[in-house]
Amino acid sequence: MFKAQRQSALEQVRWKPEHSGGLSVIETTDEETPKLRHSGLKDAEVQTWVLQNSCLPGVPPPKTKSGGFRLLLCERSKLPLDAVDCRPASSRDLYMSRDSFALIEQAFRLSDTTAQDLFFSNGGYSRFTERDSSTAKIKYLKVAIQARRKLEVGDCVLSVCHCCETGWTYGFLCGEGVVESNKRFGEVALASVMLNLLRPCLHLRSHVLLLPAMLLKIYSMRIVSFMYKQLSRLNDLEDEIGVTNAGRCEVKRSLEHWPHDVDIKDTTLGLHSAGAELFYLNQTSCWTHECLKFLCQLSADCSDYPNTSPATCLEVQQAIEHEIVRTQWVGRTLATGKERTQAQLSVLYSAASQKENAISIKYSRMAQEQNENSRKEVHLNTRIATSTKQDSIAMTAFTFIAALFLPGTYTSSLFSMGMFDWLPSNAAKCYAYWCITVPMTAVVMAGWFTWYKRADQAFQREMEHRLGGGDDGEKKPPADGGLQARTEIHTTAKITWRPKHK
Numbered sequence: 001m002f003k004a005q006r007q008s009a010l011e012q013v014r015w016k017p018e019h020s021g022g023l024s025v026i027e028t029t030d031e032e033t034p035k036l037r038h039s040g041l042k043d044a045e046v047q048t049w050v051l052q053n054s055c056l057p058g059v060p061p062p063k064t065k066s067g068g069f070r071l072l073l074c075e076r077s078k079l080p081l082d083a084v085d086c087r088p089a090s091s092r093d094l095y096m097s098r099d100s101f102a103l104i105e106q107a108f109r110l111s112d113t114t115a116q117d118l119f120f121s122n123g124g125y126s127r128f129t130e131r132d133s134s135t136a137k138i139k140y141l142k143v144a145i146q147a148r149r150k151l152e153v154g155d156c157v158l159s160v161c162h163c164c165e166t167g168w169t170y171g172f173l174c175g176e177g178v179v180e181s182n183k184r185f186g187e188v189a190l191a192s193v194m195l196n197l198l199r200p201c202l203h204l205r206s207h208v209l210l211l212p213a214m215l216l217k218i219y220s221m222r223i224v225s226f227m228y229k230q231l232s233r234l235n236d237l238e239d240e241i242g243v244t245n246a247g248r249c250e251v252k253r254s255l256e257h258w259p260h261d262v263d264i265k266d267t268t269l270g271l272h273s274a275g276a277e278l279f280y281l282n283q284t285s286c287w288t289h290e291c292l293k294f295l296c297q298l299s300a301d302c303s304d305y306p307n308t309s310p311a312t313c314l315e316v317q318q319a320i321e322h323e324i325v326r327t328q329w330v331g332r333t334l335a336t337g338k339e340r341t342q343a344q345l346s347v348l349y350s351a352a353s354q355k356e357n358a359i360s361i362k363y364s365r366m367a368q369e370q371n372e373n374s375r376k377e378v379h380l381n382t383r384i385a386t387s388t389k390q391d392s393i394a395m396t397a398f399t400f401i402a403a404l405f406l407p408g409t410y411t412s413s414l415f416s417m418g419m420f421d422w423l424p425s426n427a428a429k430c431y432a433y434w435c436i437t438v439p440m441t442a443v444v445m446a447g448w449f450t451w452y453k454r455a456d457q458a459f460q461r462e463m464e465h466r467l468g469g470g471d472d473g474e475k476k477p478p479a480d481g482g483l484q485a486r487t488e489i490h491t492t493a494k495i496t497w498r499p500k501h502k
Contacts, residue, residue, distance in 0.1 A: 009115040014077075014093045015101075017043035022075040022095025024179050024191055025049060026198065028068035028205050036202060038195050046072070046100040054107035055140070055163060055170065067167025067206025072104060073191050074172070075179040076118070076155075092118060094174065108170035111144045114159040118174065121155075123148030123287035125294050138164055141208055141302065145215065147175070148287040150280060151182075153222040154190065158215050162208035164305050171211050193218050207316050208302050209295055213323075216295065219288050220323050223281060224330060230277050231337055237270045238340070243347050259351030260358070267348055275341035282334035289327040296320045396452075403448050407440035 016022075023041040028034040030053055041049060053062055053070060062068070077093030094101065105114060111128050123146060130140040141162045149155040156175025162168075176182065178190045197214050204210050238244040241262060242255055299320060303313045411433060 006112050006115045009119060010098065010101075012092075012119065013098070013115075015098045016093050016095050017097040017100070019075075019093075019095035022179060024073045025071065026073065026191065026195055027070040028202065030063050030068065032064055034064060034066070034068055034202065034205065036195070036199055038191070041072070043095075043097050043100055046096070047103060050103055050107045053168065055109045055161065056107045059107075062166055062168055065167070067169075069169040069171065069205055069211060070108075071160075071171040071173060071211060073178050074174040076174055076176050078176050078182075094118075104172050108172060109140055109142070109161045110159045110170075110172055111142045111161075113144050114157065114172065117144060117146040117157045117159070120146050121149040123284075123291070125291045127298060138305070140164065141305075143209070143212055143298070145212055145291065147215065147219060148284045150223075150226075150284040151176075152187070152226045153281070153284055154219055156190065156215070158212060160208075160211050162305075167206040167308070169206075169208060169211060173211075173215070187222070190218060193221075204312055204316060207308065207312050208305065209299050209316055209320075212295055213316060213320055216288055216292055217319075217323060219284075220327055220330070223285050223288065223327070227278075227281060227285075227330060227334060227337075230274055230281065231333075233270070234274050234278075234337060234340060234344075237267060237274065238344055240267055240270075241344055241347055241351070244344070259354050262348070262351050262355075264348065264352050264355070268345075271341055271345050271348065275338060275345070278334050278337045278341060282331060282338065285327055285331045285334055289324060289331060292320055292324045292327060296324060399448070403444050404441065407444050408437045411437045411440065 020042075021040065023043065023046070024039065025041050026036070026038045029037055049072075051059060053059070075095045077095075101115075104110065105112075109130075111126070113126060117124065125143075125145045128142040128144070129138050130142075131137060132139045141164065143158075143160050143162075145158045147154050147156050147158070154175065154177065156173060156178055158171060158173050160169055160171035163170075173190075175190070177187060181187065181189045194214055197217060198210075201210065201214075242258055296317065299313065299317045302308065303310070303317075415433060
């Protein structure tokens, strides 16, 4: 049923057996007093190593009757730095040949889901059994674990097959950072960590779930390590915001200038990143918890398998139960971290709102001060215009008086010259003075009045032109919404003097 998907998955793999250092093995020796052996392997040496002890027909049975395990580890290409943990990869590089992979599948009787699990990133686990056709007893137990991808924790696939007759377990572990150290996150190779965990557990070598339990143990350890890093980062962000004192011996930050001294941008980025990391890590922890429960149930089912002692089953069962409780509380701690992140985001939004309100109040005060200054300028301009108009009225009155008396004065000066005979005996001719003075005064006053009216009309047109549209003659609204125009028109209307017409 899985063969069609297996074939499609194998077509997407880019096989690179020429990569050096991509394969290694961890196994117990086939001796009465077994030892743990670990070494690198080249792709050309895979066939020789597999045929030493496998499930292939015709292969000599193992010498030891106490069981053991053989595990081939293969490095997989690393995801790009900008890749998302939960995004499936369209193709991956395996540092081995396709023939070697097919040989491992066949010789170790691995599950047909092994190939397609290479492209599944959300986590999974499954079990498969093969029974003896004659006795109907379970002959092979296969376990496939696709660990949930979290780059700081792990990204690997483990497929094992346990032979119930011999007590030997055959496995294939493939993933990123399995053989080579993950320098991006400072994690040592998974093979080194597993080797250190297996050394004191050689007495459990025949147990079917030893390798899966060790893989989940490593996952649990890395989850806790990365969780503490993120919680420490969250503590620093809480100290930066400065409103959380719970769990702290003393207040580390002054709140004298809060919230104006809070870096909203960097703190927002930090909180959202920490919240996302805690969320993804919590999902990985939940998967680990569920997978451990799966192994716990499977361990109980395998207690009556051949070559399995009750003491061994009990030890493995208790170790798995311990990890179940541990990951349960790790998940609750991560959930608390998410709630803390959300609470700090709420405080940060409040701080941002307060900063915006303070800026708005500041600008409002500046606008009020500007309006007050504008009002004072208008008042001062009004006083200047009033004073100017008063001077203009005084000059107009002076001009009027001068124009009124100038013709008579001119006529008197003219008639007082020696060329005219204005003797007292001839005073009866004084009417000539008035005949000349009165018409001349009327003509001067009429000319002056006509000139004044034309000048006043030209001034009014110029004011309307300047207040209405500028130099191009097109009327445009002033930039201040008409306030300046209305002020100047109102001021001009109040202080402009016009002569009255009868």
